[in-house]
Amino acid sequence: MNNKFIIASVILLSLTWVFLDDLVDDWGQIESAPDRLETFFYEDLWPPDWSVLEAEEWVDGTLHKPNGELCTESYEIFCSKAWTGMEITIKMAFISTLIGFIISVPLASLSANNLVPLPIAIPARIVLAGLRSLPSIIWALLFAIALGFGPLPGILAMTLYTIGYLGKLQYEAMEGIANAPLESAMAMGLTHSERLVHVVIPESSNDLLSQLMFMFEYNVRHGTVLGLVGAGGIGMYIDNYINPPFAYDKAFALLIVVFVVVVIIDLLSMFARSFVTEQGDVKRPKWWTVLLPAGFAADYYNKSKDSDSEESE
Template sequence: MKYFDRISRPSWLVTCVLIFLFSIIILNGMINDWGRASQGIGNLITFFNESLWPPDWSVLEPQAYPVCTVYPSFMDFTCSTAWIGMLETIKIAFVSTVFGTILSIPLSLLAARNLNPSWVSYSSRFFLAAFRSLPSIIWAIFFVILVGFGPLAGVLAMTVYTVGYLGKLQYEAIEGMTKVPLDASEAMGLSKFETAIKVVIPESANDLISQAIFMFEYNFRHGTVIGIVGAGGIGYYINLYLKFLQYDKVIAYLIIIFVVVLFIDFISIKARSYFTEEIDLPRSTWKSIFFPPGLNKR
């Protein structure tokens, strides 16, 4: 019997209340002046009215230099900083997801405890944990120092982080696979390498693809931030306008990022629905993704 099964329902409730009270005590210990928290709402309203709103949509207009030569003229938004920055962020996310996935698969195969002895799997896990322990923005600072400003630093930073993060997801998926195909391969005399290539990867392919798509979505969201430290992408422009206190332009960028993130999330849901484990599950339709369930009823 599992430990949690033995706890009665009233005990659960008491435990939850105690945990909540404990967290309040910790918070109270950290905050000296609660009055500052109450001033926050007022500050936000002032900041919003005087600096943020309305957004300055000039970020969607072509830059003064270099001169925009795009034809027809309604496409000239492609010369805007918002478009250029966003496209660069998407490119960084895509390339780093591809490189990260390629590099993480061998490491995750080594890290899986059902395929390797403990010393191999724990050594590989050590590297994966090291890559994952720093957030992508810290890796971006590190690579900006190494290779200078620009998207290359962004690609390297996101790739390293992807290896650590995706590697963990992958080895957990591999460890979750049933033992019987591995037993059958071992009995047949297939080598570890052959088993990994011909049994483990095909068997967990759906999970691996779904995780890679999720990682692209994740990298895109984080790619908007790494530009702040000079690693390319739309974050560069956000940082620029923050320095000049042009918050109305910053909010315009943030709204654009929000819309694109939402769009990529929706595409990711649709793409991942092709790789769900059970074929009996109804596949998401575009309508079901973009509209709430109530609007989907015929």
């Protein structure tokens, strides 16, 4: 570790401490925090109320979906708030992520300064910055005012934010690709769109896929927040439970469901990216490992990697 790195680290940490001390007036807050958190956790959150995984039973004994439709599914869970809410949230996130990705890739290519001159890159970057400077909840609020409540304002909000956020990650990934393939393509006379489709996208595919899956995961997580402005999905149910009459244990159960979905998306991302990573760096996962908890999946790969290397020896 060289001296410059140590000095820079010390300066940054000192600045962090100075800013923190400037912002926090009462350090005594921290002392009582564990007790208050413990009380809240055991009295309101724990144990999670797993009735959110069940259909609603009406007084006549029939089972219904949250929207009032009769439950005709083979398993009750498919009619539960957790399932139906998550289904809507995942659909919203899927649509927003995909449309956002399709729009952000060409915009990012117009922002990358190794692909276009600065007079084109700067306006494109300003557009992307504009789109992501408003958080998606503000976009959702604006669309909810314009269109009313429901999934559509949520989808539009997440799409706009996705374009701004993903576009920035993408142009940075594009700027990081090796120069040689681009130079060859330029010398050959390929057009901007040909360079984008046949050189830049494949060369940065690992990053683009990772960002795409991260954005999908982000949008699923953010679906829980967008529910607060009536954008529908699982967030709407969470919002209902954290408002009077409070049912934090049910909200907690729904948050655990969100967590499980996020972990599954992460594993899917690992699987998808395994197709574009250097062979040997990552062993391609089997499709069914997405069903394993993260720790088990890691154990599986470590063991099978060890056995592979023993065989090769």
